[in-house]
Amino acid sequence: MLIPFSMKNYFQLLCNLKIPAAGFKNRVQRGLILQSTSNNVYQNLAIEDWIHDHMNLEGKPVLFLWRNSPSVVIGRHQNPWQECNLNLMREEGIKLARRRSGGGTVYHDMGNINLTFFTTKSKYDRMENLKLVVRALTAVQPQLDVQATKRFDLLLDGQFKISGTASKIGRTAAYHHCTLLCSTDGTVLSSLLTSPYQGIKSNATASIPSIVKNLLEKDPTLTCEVLMNAIAAEYAAYHQIDNHINLIDPTDETLFPGIHGRAKELQTWEWLYGKTPKFSISTSFNVVYEQSHLEIKVYIDIKNGRIESCNIEAPEHWLPREITDRFNLSFVGSKFCPVETTMLANIFLRTCPENHELHSKWNFLCEKLKGIM
16 A cells, blocks of 8 residues: 655654654554655665665664666676676666665666665664565465575576665664566666676676576566565565555655755766776777778776776877877876767867878777777
């Protein structure tokens, strides 16, 4: 059953400043089940951290249900160039998000359910949460073979991954969130989570590829709505609370003071790309010049998402060393992204002599560089 919170009671609950009104007090003593009315990944990730930072979870665990429009979500310590196809995401308008928890990269769409289990640090137990989800699934469909693994994933029929896990543990509070594949577009998932970039060397946390499957493929009655209601019912029974899914609006500043700023920060280039651990790229490509194949080598070091050093080695008879030196120097300090590369390329061309062949070679290099960004 879905019910909206009253503003007064909801604010009192989250801030834990006043005793809730009569009739509401008993319902919030042991916990809450919340569901976002938004499908915006940045808003939902912001709500997670708002609850973690502001809500008193002592004796009041929270289950948060949320779904997103198509987006790729990487872990806090991951490299987006290594984890996904950024060029394809730009073409298709797929959002990139970096969450504040660790773990691997996942694809979200409306066929994927996100579950966040909030507790105090002392009550944090990922395996217990996953067992709860398993009980909910088998309550709906007793024939399902779903098991939690030592890596805190959920496997269907012993081989298909239907859920991955990540977590954040603070000083006093913690949350464990996991996905649940119901009817996600598998083709899109596969294409977006396959990185085309070559020659990346990084100490960033790398995702472990898995064979995935939708629960809806196993049983067409296992819709997102059915599964969310089943999990909510199991959570309510386990924590001895009312089986109510309370709808929340993650854009409401009166309920979540400062939430707009949190969501905005998650969309900044500095957070999405600038938080990437230092990495390097070593690659090469061939050009045909005067009926011969020439190799051009590229070495780039990137720190905080910006080019720390750039070394492009091209045969001097194809492109004079003076030009490549200027090219390399012009990129140092710039963002490692195709938009900035295009801008710098245009600036550089305006300072070069009017030489059609030289400009063609320069544009060729820039297009190749944009292909690895």
